[in-house]
Amino acid sequence: MSRMPVVFVGHGSPMNAIESNPFTEEWQRIGVEIPKPEAILSVSAHWYTRGTRVSDAEQPRMIYDMYGFPAELYRVRYDAPGSPALAAQVRKALGDRVQADATWGLDHGTWSVLNWMFPAADIPVVQLSVDANASMRDYFEMGKYLAPLREQGILIFGSGNVVHHLGRVAWDMRGGFPWADEFDAYIRANVLARHAENVIDYHRAGASASLAFPTPDHFAPLLYALGASDEGDNVRVFNDARVLGSLSMTGYLFETQTVATGEQEE
Numbered sequence: 001m002s003r004m005p006v007v008f009v010g011h012g013s014p015m016n017a018i019e020s021n022p023f024t025e026e027w028q029r030i031g032v033e034i035p036k037p038e039a040i041l042s043v044s045a046h047w048y049t050r051g052t053r054v055s056d057a058e059q060p061r062m063i064y065d066m067y068g069f070p071a072e073l074y075r076v077r078y079d080a081p082g083s084p085a086l087a088a089q090v091r092k093a094l095g096d097r098v099q100a101d102a103t104w105g106l107d108h109g110t111w112s113v114l115n116w117m118f119p120a121a122d123i124p125v126v127q128l129s130v131d132a133n134a135s136m137r138d139y140f141e142m143g144k145y146l147a148p149l150r151e152q153g154i155l156i157f158g159s160g161n162v163v164h165h166l167g168r169v170a171w172d173m174r175g176g177f178p179w180a181d182e183f184d185a186y187i188r189a190n191v192l193a194r195h196a197e198n199v200i201d202y203h204r205a206g207a208s209a210s211l212a213f214p215t216p217d218h219f220a221p222l223l224y225a226l227g228a229s230d231e232g233d234n235v236r237v238f239n240d241a242r243v244l245g246s247l248s249m250t251g252y253l254f255e256t257q258t259v260a261t262g263e264q265e266e
Helices: 022-033 071-075 084-097 108-117 136-152 178-192 196-200 220-228
Strands: 006-010 039-049 052-055 098-101 125-131 154-160 233-238 251-256
Touching: 006 022, 006 220, 022 108, 039 052, 039 084, 039 108, 039 220, 052 084, 084 098, 084 125, 084 136, 108 125, 108 154, 125 136, 125 220, 136 154, 136 196, 136 220, 154 220, 178 196, 178 220, 178 233, 196 220, 220 251
Parallel strands: 006 154, 039 125, 039 154, 052 098
Antiparallel strands: 006 251, 052 125, 233 251
């Protein structure tokens, strides 16, 4: 069984679920390139709870947690099965901090991307919430506790945005504000250098950190992914771009590489 990679995706607008563009084309490529997972554990910014919860429904429901979009978006279906067995493994790994919760489902942080990566929707998906009560270090440490799932063919998938400040969105802007570019570059440099402490303590980025996001829900999934990765992983940056001034689409793929050949481990 292949040791699965870890993925963090900047999911951006829900419209990416139905629009073919360079971002969604890259998601599609990654879904083809990596081994097919036995199951997916998705940490989505859009399940932001007090305390940590894990979905344990046999068949997660579709959650259309966005408003004012075209009707076509609300017709998207991603009817992947759930996995109570994986949810139980997550509860064992994280201990008392996590509760099972069958009332949620798959929100657009999950389905807008998996719709492109694994369009057959035949891989079980379990969602893990972002705990509003936890610290950045807690998110990172939870990722470490979840890392052994990779050996069982589980894809650990974080979905959010490194920069996510909807209050500063400029709808007619193609790229990012200078502060958004600066913060994204700071995070990218430290992820690539394996300086996790500088990502956990993101305020070290300086003034740009105070503008990057007003709440940590979209940044936190990166910390889970970073915690689940290790020094043996090759780090690939994809969709390195800012849009609408204050959103980052940048994603990271952490893959185990063999020392001798540099080829992906079988």
